[in-house]
Amino acid sequence: DSGVTQTPKHLITATGQRVTLRCSPRSGDLSVYWYQQSLDQGLQFLIQYYNGEERAKGNILERFSAQQFPDLHSELNLSSLELGDSALYFCASSVYPHTDTQYFGPGTRLTVL
Amino acid sequence: KNQVEQSPQSLIILEGKNCTLQCNYTVSPFSNLRWYKQDTGRGPVSLTIMTFSENTKSNGRYTATLDADTKQSSLHITASQLSDSASYICDDYKLSFGAGTTVTVRA
Numbered sequence: 346d347s348g349v350t351q352t353p354k355h356l357i358t359a360t361g362q363r364v365t366l367r368c369s370p371r372s373g374d375l376s377v378y379w380y381q382q383s384l385d386q387g388l389q390f391l392i393q394y395y396n397g398e399e400r401a402k403g404n405i406l407e408r409f410s411a412q413q414f415p416d417l418h419s420e421l422n423l424s425s426l427e428l429g430d431s432a433l434y435f436c437a438s439s440v441y442p443h444t445d446t447q448y449f450g451p452g453t454r455l456t457v458l
Numbered sequence: 459k460n461q462v463e464q465s466p467q468s469l470i471i472l473e474g475k476n477c478t479l480q481c482n483y484t485v486s487p488f489s490n491l492r493w494y495k496q497d498t499g500r501g502p503v504s505l506t507i508m509t510f511s512e513n514t515k516s517n518g519r520y521t522a523t524l525d526a527d528t529k530q531s532s533l534h535i536t537a538s539q540l541s542d543s544a545s546y547i548c549d550d551y552k553l554s555f556g557a558g559t560t561v562t563v564r565a
Contacts, residue, residue, distance in 0.1 A: 347501065378553070388502070390553040403553060435501050447492075449501030 348372065349450035351436050357456045363424040366453045370417055370438030376400070377419040378439075378447060379411055383432040394419060395442050426457045462548060464556035471538055472564055479559045481531045481548035489551040493522050493533050496545045496558070505533070505546075538563045 348371035358364055370377050379391040381404075390403035394413035405411075408426075413419045423430060433452045439445035461484045471477045483491060490509045494502035506515050508524040508531060515522050519542075521534045535542055543563045549555040 347503070349501075387557040388547065388549075388555040390555070393553070401553065433499075437501075446504045446507060449494075449503070452499075452501055454499075 347448040347450060349436060349438050349448050351434075351450035351453050353453060354451065355454050355456075357458065358426060359458055360426055360428060362426050362457075363422065364426065364455065366421040366423070366434055366436075366455075368419045368421070368436030368438075368450060370419070370436075371448055374438035374440050374448070375417065376439045376442045376445075377413055377417070378437040379405075379419070379421050380435040380437065381432050382435060382452075383429075388435070391421070393442060400442055423455070428457050431455055431457045462550055462554045462556040464546075464548060464559050466559060467557070468560040468562070470562045470564060473538060473540060475538055477535050477538060477561065479533045479535075479546050479561070481533070481556055483529050483531070483548075483550045483554075485550040485552050485554065488526060488529075491524065491531050491551070492549050493520075493531070494547045494549070496547055498544070502547055535561070540565060 350369045352367045375396045378393045381389045391405040392411050393401040408424050411421045435452045437447040437449045439447045463482045465480045492507045493505040496502040506517050506522045519536045523532045545558040545560050547558040
């Protein structure tokens with residue numbers, strides 16, 4: 346158990362819909378990262394927050410947005426969902442960005458029908 | 459754009475044998491490179507972080523090496539066990555991940 350929690354574990358929805366994925370980092374970790382992992386692709390970095398502020402952006406679509414709240418939990422919002430958005434979405438946390446070990450959550454499996 | 463390439467894409471080894479995985483990176487300047495183990499359907503787990511000053515670092519039966527001149531890192535698995543069957547991923551500190559190497563250990 347990494348100490349990072351993600352909810353829900355599974356999510357099935359239809360195209361065009363909007364969903365919210367939630368992540369609670371390890372106690373004491375200030376940095377949160379979001380990743381997407383599709384069947385035919387490796388881990389794709391989406392976005393990073395550090396202590397409530399956006400720190401880095403990766404290949405995140407405009408239909409996707411995220412935020413980190415004062416209690417340091419984070420949410421990833423996915424809207425106007427397409428079939429291609431079906432993937433595993435991982436959240437990770439670390440104390441500091443870039444130099445620290447990242448601890449990954451168990452992931453949320455999103456299926457868009 | 460920073461790139462991380464891993465080889466081989468997959469490999470099969472017999473239990474008890476050793477294997478070596480490769481990771482080439484382009485990021486400059488270099489800060490650190492990380493290796494992860496990912497079991498199917500689960501989140502990656504950190505194995506080691508290699509910094510510029512480290513040539514070799516071990517974590518149990520996993521040993522990572524770093525050659526900053528050639529921008530290559532290797533992960534060596536010694537005396538493989540069935541539980542080593544997983545995907546092994548490396549990433550540079552700029553969050554560019556390789557596609558991973560899938561290792562299958564057979565009895």
